[in-house]
Amino acid sequence: MEVEVGFLGLGIMGKAMSMNLLRHGFKLTVWNRTLSRCDELVEHGASVAETPAAVVKKCNYTIAMLSDPSAALSVVFDKDGVLEQICNGKGYIDMSTVDSDTSSKISEAITSKGGSFLEAPVSGSKKPAEDGQLVILAAGEKALYEEALPAFDVMGKKSFFLGHVGNGAKMKLVVNMIMGSIAIAENPDPLVKLKIFIITLVGRLQMRIHYSYLWCQQYQYLYPKQLELSSDIVSKLDHRSMMNAFSEGLILADKSGLNPQTLLDVLDLGGIANPMFKMKGPTMIQKSYSPAFPLKHQQKDMRLALALGDQNAVSMPVAAAANEAFKKARSMGLGDLDFSAVHEAVKFPESSS
Numbered sequence: 001m002e003v004e005v006g007f008l009g010l011g012i013m014g015k016a017m018s019m020n021l022l023r024h025g026f027k028l029t030v031w032n033r034t035l036s037r038c039d040e041l042v043e044h045g046a047s048v049a050e051t052p053a054a055v056v057k058k059c060n061y062t063i064a065m066l067s068d069p070s071a072a073l074s075v076v077f078d079k080d081g082v083l084e085q086i087c088n089g090k091g092y093i094d095m096s097t098v099d100s101d102t103s104s105k106i107s108e109a110i111t112s113k114g115g116s117f118l119e120a121p122v123s124g125s126k127k128p129a130e131d132g133q134l135v136i137l138a139a140g141e142k143a144l145y146e147e148a149l150p151a152f153d154v155m156g157k158k159s160f161f162l163g164h165v166g167n168g169a170k171m172k173l174v175v176n177m178i179m180g181s182i183a184i185a186e187n188p189d190p191l192v193k194l195k196i197f198i199i200t201l202v203g204r205l206q207m208r209i210h211y212s213y214l215w216c217q218q219y220q221y222l223y224p225k226q227l228e229l230s231s232d233i234v235s236k237l238d239h240r241s242m243m244n245a246f247s248e249g250l251i252l253a254d255k256s257g258l259n260p261q262t263l264l265d266v267l268d269l270g271g272i273a274n275p276m277f278k279m280k281g282p283t284m285i286q287k288s289y290s291p292a293f294p295l296k297h298q299q300k301d302m303r304l305a306l307a308l309g310d311q312n313a314v315s316m317p318v319a320a321a322a323n324e325a326f327k328k329a330r331s332m333g334l335g336d337l338d339f340s341a342v343h344e345a346v347k348f349p350e351s352s353s
Ligand SMILES: NC(=O)C1=CN([C@@H]2O[C@H](COP(=O)(O)OP(=O)(O)OC[C@H]3O[C@@H](n4cnc5c(N)ncnc54)[C@H](OP(=O)(O)O)[C@@H]3O)[C@@H](O)[C@H]2O)C=CC1
Pocket: 008, 009, 010, 011, 012, 013, 014, 032, 033, 034, 037, 065, 066, 067, 068, 070, 071, 074, 075, 095, 096, 097, 098, 122, 123, 124, 125, 126
């Protein structure tokens, strides 16, 4: 018997994900609050239903990709919603990004009517959704996870099963918290970006002139040495702020009952994967901070960079907050350890030596 799959919510993500399912031969019935958004899917072979309840009635399992907790709840609990038709043998998979309480509320309602439930938020944006390259963070009913794996394999490049309901939602929020904090660290303000660009460009040009005219010693005095130093310090700002966000993420994962190593695996597959997380993450989890770049130097660079911001009237609240964490780490006696030891100051902000 051919599996019938339902899809609720055809926004940026839902449309791309359901297109992928159609492209790979899944039999799909779609619904969207603004029904006209179903038209394109219908052109590609989907059936359309008038309500979420009608989709659930028709399908073996139904996937939802909705904007936020209130939309996720409304589609399940409101009139003509999922609950009206969910029953024994039917599955409901919410792939929206919501909090674990919302997910648990939906799970309880679905399972109390005999249905099975899986939360499966995704990491990755429009392009990964179009390319079937999402990272799927599933939790809930294992049997439903296994039933839906062929669909997950089409929508994503990797699926994690994270245990009981709530773990997928929490993992997704930790990843996006890090992503959001890094986005601020990397893009504080267009004016700041411009200034950093100019400083870096001048620094680079200066280096070029320096190497071309090295023979002419007196030229050195024409180079604004200050700028060379500035460019180096400013370029270090971003990944120092990143380290603090990363550290907060590791701690949030741990305190939320998630495995920090799984967080590293998830991060490494997504849009914010980077060599620093990969290199420092495992040692941070092990509390091993053998110095490669001593924390005291890092804090010195933050201090100098903040002074540079001061001179140029550049507001850098993210860098200032990161500097406070590094100062705290120094006060805890961690200055000679690797700069990743800031993890301990983030973990125990009340401690000091
Ligand atoms: N865009 C991205 O890069 C990523 C997004 N996500 C998450 O995926 C989810 C969807 O995101 P995205 O596709 O970007 O969002 P969109 O805003 O493009 O789509 C939101 C969808 O939710 C529907 N919706 C909103 N409110 C209601 C409601 N009250 N009742 C019924 N349907 C409703 C919209 O219907 P209508 O068309 O009628 O407005 C639309 O189908 C979000 O939780 C987001 O955080 C996760 C990873 C990446």
